[in-house]
Each structure stands twice: as C-alpha cells, then as structure tokens.
Amino acid sequence: MYTSLAFSFMPYKTILSPRASITTQDNKNATVYRTKVSRNPTMEKLQYNYLFPEISEREAQHAKKYPNAKIISLGIGDTTEPLPDVVASSMANYAYSLSTRTGYRGYGAEQGSKDLRKAIAETFYKDMGIQGAEVFVSDGAQCDISRLQMLFGSNMSIAVQDPIFPAYIDSSVIIGQTGDVEQGSGRYQNIEYMRCDPHHNFFPDLSKTARTDIIFFCSPNNPTGHAASWEQLEQLVKLAQENGSIIVYDSAYAVYITDGSPRSIYEIPGAKKVAIEVSSFSKIAGFTGVRLGWTVVPKELLYSNGFPVINDFNRIICTCFNGASRIAQAGGLASLSSEGFKSVMSLVDYYKSNAEILLETFESLGLKAYGGVNAPYLWVHFPGSNSWDVFNEILEKTHIITVPGSGFGPAGKEYIRVTAFGHRENILEASDRLRSLLL
Amino acid sequence: MSAILQNVSTSLSASTSTFVGHNNLKVIKPSHVSMAGRMSAVVKCVASPSAEKTAYKTNVARNENLAKLQAGYLFPEIARRRNAHIAKNPDAKVISLGIGDTTEPIPEVITSAMSKRSEVLSTVAGYSGYGAEQGEQKLRAAIASTYYAGLGIEENDIFVSDGAKSDISRLQVLFGSNVTMAVQDPSYPAYVDSSVILGQTGLFQKDVEKYANIEYMRCTPENGFFPDLSTVRRTDIIFFCSPNNPTGSAASREQLTKLVQFAKENGSIIVYDSAYAMYVSDDSPRSIFEIPGAKEVSLEVSSFSKYAGFTGVRLGWTAIPKELHYSDGFPVAKDFNRIVCTCFNGASNIAQAGGLACVSPEGIKAMHEVVGFYKENTAIIVDTFNSLGFKVYGGKNAPYVWVHFPGRSSWDVFSEILEKTHVVTTPGSGFGPGGEGFVRVSAFGHRENVIEACRRFKELYK
Numbered sequence: 001m002y003t004s005l006a007f008s009f010m011p012y013k014t015i016l017s018p019r020a021s022i023t024t025q026d027n028k029n030a031t032v033y034r035t036k037v038s039r040n041p042t043m044e045k046l047q048y049n050y051l052f053p054e055i056s057e058r059e060a061q062h063a064k065k066y067p068n069a070k071i072i073s074l075g076i077g078d079t080t081e082p083l084p085d086v087v088a089s090s091m092a093n094y095a096y097s098l099s100t101r102t103g104y105r106g107y108g109a110e111q112g113s114k115d116l117r118k119a120i121a122e123t124f125y126k127d128m129g130i131q132g133a134e135v136f137v138s139d140g141a142q143c144d145i146s147r148l149q150m151l152f153g154s155n156m157s158i159a160v161q162d163p164i165f166p167a168y169i170d171s172s173v174i175i176g177q178t179g180d181v182e183q184g185s186g187r188y189q190n191i192e193y194m195r196c197d198p199h200h201n202f203f204p205d206l207s208k209t210a211r212t213d214i215i216f217f218c219s220p221n222n223p224t225g226h227a228a229s230w231e232q233l234e235q236l237v238k239l240a241q242e243n244g245s246i247i248v249y250d251s252a253y254a255v256y257i258t259d260g261s262p263r264s265i266y267e268i269p270g271a272k273k274v275a276i277e278v279s280s281f282s283k284i285a286g287f288t289g290v291r292l293g294w295t296v297v298p299k300e301l302l303y304s305n306g307f308p309v310i311n312d313f314n315r316i317i318c319t320c321f322n323g324a325s326r327i328a329q330a331g332g333l334a335s336l337s338s339e340g341f342k343s344v345m346s347l348v349d350y351y352k353s354n355a356e357i358l359l360e361t362f363e364s365l366g367l368k369a370y371g372g373v374n375a376p377y378l379w380v381h382f383p384g385s386n387s388w389d390v391f392n393e394i395l396e397k398t399h400i401i402t403v404p405g406s407g408f409g410p411a412g413k414e415y416i417r418v419t420a421f422g423h424r425e426n427i428l429e430a431s432d433r434l435r436s437l438l439l
Numbered sequence: 440m441s442a443i444l445q446n447v448s449t450s451l452s453a454s455t456s457t458f459v460g461h462n463n464l465k466v467i468k469p470s471h472v473s474m475a476g477r478m479s480a481v482v483k484c485v486a487s488p489s490a491e492k493t494a495y496k497t498n499v500a501r502n503e504n505l506a507k508l509q510a511g512y513l514f515p516e517i518a519r520r521r522n523a524h525i526a527k528n529p530d531a532k533v534i535s536l537g538i539g540d541t542t543e544p545i546p547e548v549i550t551s552a553m554s555k556r557s558e559v560l561s562t563v564a565g566y567s568g569y570g571a572e573q574g575e576q577k578l579r580a581a582i583a584s585t586y587y588a589g590l591g592i593e594e595n596d597i598f599v600s601d602g603a604k605s606d607i608s609r610l611q612v613l614f615g616s617n618v619t620m621a622v623q624d625p626s627y628p629a630y631v632d633s634s635v636i637l638g639q640t641g642l643f644q645k646d647v648e649k650y651a652n653i654e655y656m657r658c659t660p661e662n663g664f665f666p667d668l669s670t671v672r673r674t675d676i677i678f679f680c681s682p683n684n685p686t687g688s689a690a691s692r693e694q695l696t697k698l699v700q701f702a703k704e705n706g707s708i709i710v711y712d713s714a715y716a717m718y719v720s721d722d723s724p725r726s727i728f729e730i731p732g733a734k735e736v737s738l739e740v741s742s743f744s745k746y747a748g749f750t751g752v753r754l755g756w757t758a759i760p761k762e763l764h765y766s767d768g769f770p771v772a773k774d775f776n777r778i779v780c781t782c783f784n785g786a787s788n789i790a791q792a793g794g795l796a797c798v799s800p801e802g803i804k805a806m807h808e809v810v811g812f813y814k815e816n817t818a819i820i821v822d823t824f825n826s827l828g829f830k831v832y833g834g835k836n837a838p839y840v841w842v843h844f845p846g847r848s849s850w851d852v853f854s855e856i857l858e859k860t861h862v863v864t865t866p867g868s869g870f871g872p873g874g875e876g877f878v879r880v881s882a883f884g885h886r887e888n889v890i891e892a893c894r895r896f897k898e899l900y901k
Binding site for chain 2: 032033034035036037038039040041042043046049050052076078079081082083084087088089091092095096098099100101103104105106107108110139140142143145146150151152153154155156167170171174175176213214240241243244245246274286288289290300301302303304305306307312315316318319320321322323324325326327331421
C-alpha cells in the first residue's frame with residue numbers, strides 16, 4: 001500500500017495532485033474489481049509526488065485561500081516572455097505550409113531534421129568535433145533523461161549531485177536502478193549522492209565518491225546555479241575515465257553563463273569518450289510549452305564490450321519515440337539563425353538581469369544567495385531552517401511561490417530556490433515584498 | 440577515423456528520406472529475420488585489430504535487453520531498402536506504399552489553428568510556458584466528448600501525448616519488467632520491441648521467430664483474425680490493435696466481448712490500440728469501452744496521426760479509466776500520471792492547438808474527408824489485388840491491405856515487388872511470424888500514385 005513519509009519533504013496530500021487533478025478514491029471497497037496485475041514495485045518506491053506538480057498544487061491551494069492575492073511565481077522555472085517574432089512566425093508559416101500539397105510532410109526522421117541537427121552542432125559545439133549525426137533532436141530534456149534510463153536499463157548504478165533537479169533520481173527509481181528510500185535521510189539506496197555545498201565550491205569531493213556506471217552532472221546547476229569550472233570538469237572527466245563511467249551532462253542552462261565557465265562537457269579533452277550531453281530549447285528560446293531539446297551521443301562513446309552507445313540510443317529513438325514535432329523543429333531552426341539567435345539571447349539577457357535584481361535584494365537583506373550569475377536560479381541560504389517551513393512562510397506572508405531546497409535532495413534542507421523567470425515588474429514587486437518581510 | 444566509426448556514421452546519416460537507415464552494418468536476409476549476435480560481431484569484424492585494441496571503452500555494460508533485439512526497428516529498415524533502391528535506380532519513379540505515412544495536406548481549419556497559436560506565443564497576453572503534462576484541459580475534454588461520449592470516459596481520464604508510439608513505451612515503463620505480455624501475431628512491432636527493451640522477455644528463438652516469454656496470439660484468415668483464446672496462456676498485459684495494423688481486420692463486438700471476458704477471468708489488462716478507429720466502415724466497435732465491463736480491464740491508446748495527417752506534428756492520447764486497478768487496489772491512472780509528470784513534459788502546445796481544431800465540428804468533418812480519401816485509395820488497392828486473383832484481407836476498416844502470397848517468403852515478395860514495380864510495401868514477417876506469406880500494402884498516397892502502383896501490380900501479376 002502507500003508508504004508513509006518520515007522525513008522533511010511532506011507533500012500536501014499523501015496522494016499526488018498534479019497540475020490537473022485526478023479524482024480517484026482509495027480502493028478500500030472490496031467489491032470493486034481489481035485486476036491481477038501487480039503494481040510495478042519501482043513505482044511503489046517513489047516516496048512522493050514529482051516535485052513540480054506538488055509546487056503547482058500548493059500554488060493552486062494558496063490561490064483558493066487568498067482569491068484576491070496577487071501571487072508571484074518564482075517557483076517552477078517556467079519562462080514568461082513571449083517568443084521573438086522571427087521564431088514564432090517561422091512556426092506559424094511552417095504550420096500553414098502543412099496544408100499545402102508541396103509543403104506537406106509526414107513522419108520526420110526520428111533523430112530530427114538534418115538541418116536542425118547540423119545547426120545545433122555548429123551553434124553549440126563549434127570546434128569540439130561534434131557532428132550533426134551525433135545530435136538527436138527531442139521533445140525536451142526531461143523526456144531524453146527517461147529515454148537514456150531506458151537505454152541504460154535497470155542494472156546500472158548512478159551518481160547524482162546533491163542537491164539536484166529531481167528527474168534523474170525519479171527516473172532512476174522508476175526504471176529499477178535503485179533500492180528503497182532510507183527513512184530519515186530521504187536518499188534512495190544504490191544511488192551515490194555527491195554532496196555539493198558552498199564550502200567546497202559546489203563540487204563534490206571525488207575522492208569520496210564511489211564508482212558508479214553513470215554520473216549525472218548538471219552545470220550550470222539546477223538548483224544551485226553553480227557553473228562548474230574548467231578544473232572541476234577536468235577532474236570529473238578524469239574520474240569517469242579512471243572508473244570507466246559515463247557522464248550524462250545536462251547543459252540546459254549553458255547560455256546563462258557569464259564568467260567564461262565551460263558551456264559544454266566536450267570542451268574538456270577526452271570527454272567525447274566518456275560523456276553524453278543533454279540540452280534543451282526551453283530556457284534558451286522560451287520553448288517550455290513548444291517542446292524541443294537534444295542529446296549528443298559521440299560516436300567514440302563505447303560500452304565495455306566495444307559496442308557504440310549511439311547505436312543503441314538510435315534504436316531507442318526509433319522504437320520508443322517518433323521525432324519531435326516538425327513545427328517545433330522549424331522554430332528551433334529559426335532560433336539558431338543569426339537573427340533568431342540574437343533575439344533569443346536578448347530574452348536570456350532579460351532573465352539574467354532579473355537574476356541580478358534578485359541577487360541584490362537578498363544581499364541587501366543580509367541573506368547569502370548563491371547562483372544567479374551563471375543560471376536563472378538563486379539558491380538562498382536560511383541557516384538552521386527547514387526549507388518547507390521557509391517556503392510556507394514566504395508564501396503565506398508575501399504570496400510568492402519559491403521551491404523548498406529539500407525538494408532537490410537532503411543537502412537542500414536549509415535552502416530555497418528562487419527562479420529569475422518572470423515579468424520584470426513582478427521581479428521588482430517580489431523584491432519589494434521580500435524586503436518588507438525580511439527586513 | 441576507425442572503421443567501426445566510419446560504418447556507424449554511414450549508417451546513421453545516409454538518408455534523404457523520412458527515416459534514417461539503422462543497423463546498416465548487416466543486411467537483413469529475406470528468408471530469416473533473426474540475426475542473433477551478428478550486430479556486435481560485424482562491429483568487431485570491421486575494425487582492424489589495432490584500432491579495436493586502442494579504442495577507449497568505458498566500463499559500462501551494454502544493456503542486454505537492447506542486445507536481444509534482432510534487427511533495427513522495422514520501418515527504418517524499410518526506408519533503408521527504399522533508399523538503396525532509389526540510389527540504384529535513379530530514374531525509377533518509386534512509389535511508397537510501405538511505411539504508413541500520410542501524404543495529403545492537413546485541412547486548413549487545423550493548420551490555421553496551429554499558425555494562430557504560434558503567433559499568439561509571441562504576444563505578452565498569449566504567451567504560455569509549461570503546460571499541464573496531461574494535456575490542455577480543453578483538449579482533454581474535447582477528446583473525451585468526441586471519442587468517448589456516453590462511455591463513461593471523462594476528460595481527466597485522457598492523457599494527451601506526442602503520439603501512440605511514445606505512449607506505448609511509457610506504458611511499458613509504467614508496467615515494469617516483471618509483467619508478461621501477449622500480442623497479436625502479426626502486430627505492429629512497437630509492442631514487442633518495447634517489451635524486449637524493458638526486459639519483459641527472454642531471448643529471441645530463431646526457430647520460431649519469437650521472443651521467449653511473450654505470448655503470441657496467432658491471427659489468421661482461418662480464425663477471422665481473432666485468436667482462439669482457449670489456447671492463449673494468461674499474461675498480465677494483452678496488446679490488442681483494432682482496426683488492426685497490419686491485417687486491417689476490425690474485431691467485432693462479439694470478439695471484443697470475448698476478449699474483455701478473457702481479461703476479466705485472468706485479471707489481465709488490455710492495452711487497446713485504436714489508432715485507426717475512424718477508418719471503421721461497418722458497425723465494428725471503435726473503442727474498447729463500448730464493451731460492457733471493459734473499463735475495469737482496459738486502457739486505450741490512440742493518435743491523430745492517421746486522422747489528421749499529424750505524423751510529423753505529433754499528437755495522440757491514452758485513456759485510462761478510473762475503474763482500472765492493480766491487484767493491490769491502486770489505480771493505474773495514478774501511476775501513469777506520475778510517469779507522465781516525470782518522464783514527459785506534455786505534448787507541444789502548438790500541436791495541441793491543432794488537436795483542438797481537429798475535434799471541433801469543422802475539424803471532425805475535415806478529418807472524415809481525409810480519412811475518406813485514404814479509404815478510397817484502399818478500395819482501389821483491394822480491387823486491384825482481387826482482380827488479380829489474390830486472397831486479400833483488411834482494406835475495409837483500415838488503410839492497410841493484407842495480401843496473401845501462399846508459400847512464399849514475404850521478404851522475397853517485398854523485394855520482387857520493389858525490384859520489378861518500384862513500389863515499396865512491407866513484408867508481413869516484419870510484423871511477426873504470423874505475417875509470413877503476406878505483404879502489407881498501405882493506402883496512404885496521392886491518388887495518382889496509388890492508381891499508378893496498381894497499374895504496375897497488374898502488369899507484374901497478370
């Protein structure tokens with residue numbers, strides 16, 4: 001049956017409540033028919049809702065409680081600014097062309113359009129020796145992470161940063177790579193949690209990290225905002241080489257880097273033999289709803305028996321997926337044109353300026369806020385606190401949604417993640433409210 | 440670059456058509472599908488010894504489930520063969536009746552909704568970011584009322600997706616590796632292949648061309664393309680596609696009642712693929728939920744691909760009744776929702792805007808016209824093969840014609856037709872051992888191409 005919760009991440013209800021609600025009842029009625037199919041035991045291991053639907057639910061509950069409050073969402077990292085005209089019109093035109101005889105297209109290549117694959121390689125992996133044929137276009141990083149888990153299978157061990165975007169852990173549990181959760185710590189058995197805290201520059205002590213097959217590494221990091229340095233990534237690649245591990249490098253926020261930190265794992269020599277890179281148009285072009293991303297699998301990446309990982313990933317893409325929407329791909333291509341790229345980068349700059357404003361706000365309040373320089377996330381420290389309590393207090397008193405740090409792992413317990421996505425006026429308003437609460 | 444890598448790059452990038460050929464490293468021989476272990480063997484053979492020794496390998500073991508797969512996914516292989524044929528015969532006008540890819544333009548009522556949504560995303564008032572992972576509420580409601588009116592399936596039971604193929608794999612992730620499954624034989628290959636990938640099966644058995652631990656339910660003309668359920672072992676999951684791809688057969692009300700009863704007796708879950716339901720011409724059921732009791736034992740997957748030409752736009756849905764429960768009483772929909780929230784992030788909002796237009800009154804009318812066009816194509820193909828004296832199945836309730844070539848290898852027939860008429864079809868054995876001796880001809884195509892293809896068939900087989 002449903003497991004009870006014994007640690008700080010308490011969902012609002014014991015049963016999940018996603019953005020759209022499901023009204024089901026506990027099946028205590030013995031006369032209600034049950035199939036003889038066992039529930040997948042891996043699903044039973046999951047302790048709570050996926051983090052972000054939980055935050056949505058809390059926002060909805062708060063809105064009901066305070067119907068006149070102007071809620072400002074600095075919680076879920078959702079883009080807010082309209083698409084540039086050049087991008088939107090490319091998709092509008094493409095959609096229209098599908099109603100013409102000469103323009104209509106059916107199934108696309110599952111790996112994505114050749115043009116887009118090439119444009120991605122040239123835009124983001126220039127001089128790194130990554131070719132279009134190694135780029136697989138997708139409907140987003142979250143989907144790719146799960147497809148990578150299907151690729152790897154259940155007999156893998158994984159390491160993750162702590163704290164971290166929950167999809168790596170949750171997908172690992174679902175695919176059967178983990179044991180049960182440890183009551184108290186909230187950690188799943190068989191996952192290696194690599195503690196990343198400010199005192200060690202948000203990089204794990206690799207000498208203390210047990211070998212795992214796969215190492216998930218997100219940089220710039222969600223939620224801490226830290227962008228790993230060249231030296232740090234060199235160490236990571238070296239560890240992967242020594243251990244024969246595969247790094248899954250999530251670079252979804254690379255375009256937010258301001259200080260010259262590496263934007264791709266493939267800037268590190270030798271990385272192509274040990275790393276897969278996942279990225280997304282979501283935070284580059286505001287495509288959170290349009291759905292477009294990519295995964296790079298270098299040809300040099302081989303399993304222990306010499307079999308190229310790219311061959312199996314291609315098989316997964318051809319069997320478990322049918323390509324990203326052609327319309328989204330048209331938009332992606334437009335966003336990488338010279339005019340398009342300029343326009344999406346100005347959106348990125350807009351969010352970066354938001355982050356600067358928020359950093360100043362927290363600094364003026366005497367709170368230590370990490371991140372916000374290379375990523376659209378601030379990681380604010382409330383020493384000695386429980387992050388859900390802080391989340392609740394901020395929500396109650398200022399009507400601002402944030403995300404409690406423990407949603408990203410046990411190391412996040414005293415932190416709150418604040419996103420920099422929002423209309424400028426809301427960012428300024430939120431700053432005012434925080435000042436009045438915390439001064 | 441080493442020879443291994445050269446081959447890999449060739450196989451993955453050589454394509455001018457919809458599919459990139461996969462697994463070019465081996466040739467699929469017509470007479471036997473199984474290529475156990477040859478994949479890695481070819482990789483090794485191609486490399487020079489020194490390159491093999493010095494190429495860095497990680498210490499990560501290949502997922503053995505992927506190694507169980509015998510060949511590339513079927514349709515990229517068909518595409519590869521088509522492309523090879525085009526390359527060899529540059530002047531031939533190759534007609535594709537192989538992969539079931541739609542060819543006719545999407546009705547304007549639908550594309551204009553997608554154009555409009557695209558433009559609206561560039562406005563402050565109209566921009567939206569992440570949508571509900573389960574789909575936009577209006578669309579969920581419209582799908583429920585359009586396809587499941589009066590059947591007790593409501594908007595919150597509908598999960599909008601980027602297509603049935605993705606949903607099938609998400610369902611496999613949901614069910615996990617410890618479930619057993621049954622499929623029709625022949626069947627759309629995604630059910631079997633995703634089952635192998637998720638670790639539900641044993642090894643491929645070359646002699647019978649089946650994966651161990653999958654229950655194959657033979658569907659033949661002799662049994663009316665409905666399995667003799669008294670000979671079918673109990674499995675947890677039963678995949679059932681109707682109208683059927685590839686045979687074109689639509690199960691009758693009586694047959695589906697038997698299926699539901701069978702599932703009920705065995706405590707199984709039916710995954711019902713109704714992607715071709717709008718092609719039904721007689722009074723065969725269009726949804727499993729038309730059968731009393733079905734909601735307690737089934738879920739249904741469908742798609743806009745073959746209704747609205749959305750093969751490239753990417754939009755489908757899965758309907759999971761509230762009444763469907765695991766053995767411990769836990770609702771299946773709840774876990775599927777968790778999967779959708781964690782392993783997916785919603786279908787493209789632009790595609791969903793198109794979907795909403797599809798199920799508007801004008802859109803439904805337009806979809807029926809598109810479907811009607813392909814049905815006319817189907818009739819032409821059926822007439823052609825009938826007139827040539829072939830035993831022809833399907834073609835009434837689905838855009839597929841299942842042509843019998845008794846005693847012949849289906850890959851041989853495929854090759855013969857391709858070589859001699861430059862028409863691409865799909866060999867029946869690609870859909871399972873029960874497809875041997877048959878060829879699937881799909882009815883998607885411009886009218887003139889279908890007519891021309893039929894003229895060529897008549898030439899070849901007169």
